Amino acid sequence: MQTIFKDKPKRIFDxxxxxxxxxxxxxxxxxxxxxxxxxxxxxxEMAMKNVKAQGFADRIKGYPMNMLDKHLALxxxxxxxxxxxxxxxxxxxxxLSILQRVRNAMSKQAKLYILELFCDAQKYExxxxxxxxxxxxxxxxxxxxxxxxxxxxxxxIVEAAxxxxxxxxxxxxxGHTLLELQVN
Numbered sequence: 001m002q003t004i005f006k007d008k009p010k011r012i013f014d015x016x017x018x019x020x021x022x023x024x025x026x027x028x029x030x031x032x033x034x035x036x037x038x039x040x041x042x043x044x045e046m047a048m049k050n051v052k053a054q055g056f057a058d059r060i061k062g063y064p065m066n067m068l069d070k071h072l073a074l075x076x077x078x079x080x081x082x083x084x085x086x087x088x089x090x091x092x093x094x095x096l097s098i099l100q101r102v103r104n105a106m107s108k109q110a111k112l113y114i115l116e117l118f119c120d121a122q123k124y125e126x127x128x129x130x131x132x133x134x135x136x137x138x139x140x141x142x143x144x145x146x147x148x149x150x151x152x153x154x155x156x157i158v159e160a161a162x163x164x165x166x167x168x169x170x171x172x173x174x175g176h177t178l179l180e181l182q183v184n
Contacts, residue, residue, distance in 0.1 A: 001029045009079035013038055016086030020047030027059050035060040067098050074105035084115040091145040092157055099161030103183055112181040118151040121170045121177050
């Protein structure tokens, strides 16, 4: 949280916010921040039930949208854009499309943080093997294109979308990588 809040953001957009758990952690961490969860309508409905139950409906809003619909515009005005284990659900071309639309909606001063698991950024061989096996499951049995990427492949997509890596932090938690990006 300290990394995300180091510049005192006023508005954060949580793309793929699912149940709203991370957004709730943010409003509990900083009493001034406002959150917007961007996700599918059914996910927003579930997230907003959780938000209301915890008394934060005044500081956490929902923005229902399908991130794969290239014709839908993203909201604007966030200081921070956040994606946690969201992009690994998509193919490289879908990731590129999502990142390009985020870049187009971002101000030059805003930052994009992406928290992902990368196969080639694991501390232990067993973790690399586990991620590769899980990728096979996602690709073959789940939706046909989810996978855990190699960081080099992922960073090529990031660059093609018009972002530069400000900072990369590996070995967060149980093997996550946090990318801090800005518009190129």
